[in-house]
Amino acid sequence: MAADEPRRTTGLSRFRGPWRVVVAEASMLPSIAPGDWLLVDPTVTRWPRRGSVVVVREPVSGELAIKRVAGRRGDQVPFADGYLILAEDEAWLLADADEERTRAAGFGPPIDSRTYGPVPVEQLVGRVWFRYAPLRRVGRIRRADDATR
């Protein structure tokens, strides 16, 4: 990771958290389910590696959302009928669930970068690293293998 990579400029306020979050809605199934209690590292200042799960302040709605980093600066991502190249401070965030899965859970299609485009690092809130409830699924939140995406 290059030292000159763009960081978010939150200063010490990032230590205010959130450190723990609860998940609503279904777009991260099957890896993360609605109702899961997660630990977040809010001190991160740069986009974590591809495959990591992050909390972001969602563009357009401004709400806190959970998504997986699918692309980083310089990556080509399919967009509209062509592709675009992510800028220095941008990431491409995707849901884990496809539309079939969110429909089965009673929702419409997942909302992610395919809807709102690339997300600048200023919107980053934290990296999700651990699930502490429900008990039978306690454990680290693993990075998805790049090869599967």
Added chain:
Amino acid sequence: MSRLSRWLAPTTVVRAHCDLPCGVYDPEQARIEAESVFRLQEKYQGNEDPVYRARAIHIKEERAELVKHHLDVLWHDYFKPEHLEAVPNLHDLFWNANKAASKAKASVDPADGKALLSAIDEIDAAWKKTGGPEKTRVAGRPG
């Protein structure tokens, strides 16, 4: 909830955001706004007062924007790839209707409003052909 789990429970909610469509769709919604556009074009033609005319244009453009919004929702949320079998020219219908809406938005000629209405009627036929009235209205479309 026990005291321990109350203490452990997160207070911040993060959304694994999905769309939550209500599942109610009807081209009538766009048509009513388009009828307003048409009527306002007629009213514009029937009145010489500049203030009246300015207001008519303003309201007409607002209504035309709503037409486009309702058409887009139908196109993106109601119609699915499988509907293309029943209505192969579906995308053309919406393209034409949106073009007609743009034209009516910029025009004070009632003929453009009329053209928009017939473009929406074609979409209405496609909606009916794919079972829209039974599938999306709460008790079928009121007769």
